[in-house]
Amino acid sequence: MTEPTTPASCGPVSCGTPLSPEQRRIMREHGTERPGSSPLNDEKREGVYHCADCGTPLFSSKTKYESGSGWPSFWAPLPGAVGSTTDTAFGMVRTEIHCAKCHGHLGHVFPDGPRPTGERYCMNGLALSFHPGETA
Numbered sequence: 001m002t003e004p005t006t007p008a009s010c011g012p013v014s015c016g017t018p019l020s021p022e023q024r025r026i027m028r029e030h031g032t033e034r035p036g037s038s039p040l041n042d043e044k045r046e047g048v049y050h051c052a053d054c055g056t057p058l059f060s061s062k063t064k065y066e067s068g069s070g071w072p073s074f075w076a077p078l079p080g081a082v083g084s085t086t087d088t089a090f091g092m093v094r095t096e097i098h099c100a101k102c103h104g105h106l107g108h109v110f111p112d113g114p115r116p117t118g119e120r121y122c123m124n125g126l127a128l129s130f131h132p133g134e135t136a
């Protein structure tokens with residue numbers, strides 16, 4: 001084990017753990033991780049999912065569910081935690097979801113989720129950092 005190195009410069013919204021190249025690809029360039037690749041798919045503990053970049057709390061384990069999509073899925077974000085834009089890449093109209101604070105890309109929302117919202121927030125696990133035992 002080596003100590004993580006402290007970034008030389010620390011911007012206003014990115015003072016946590018430096019992002020890995022794959023996390024940067026997802027969060028800054030709207031990438032998508034391989035389905036089924038995130039250990040958070042199987043995360044069943046209570047806790048809060050934070051933005052992997054700026055650390056803002058985004059989702060509670062209370063709204064997480066098993067969608068079978070291969071990505072961590074939630075039926076609602078924490079109030080005001082995320083923003084959305086219409087994404088027309090690849091000839092599909094989808095709603096893109098990003099962190100409301102740092103605008104890091106998180107995933108997409110689809111209208112085929114469970115009650116009570118009917119929404120499926122399909123998130124990249126690499127864009128989230130899970131804090132077990134926290135309450136939102």
Ligand SMILES: [Zn+2]
Pocket residue numbers: 051052053054055056099100101102103104
């Ligand atoms: Zn953020």
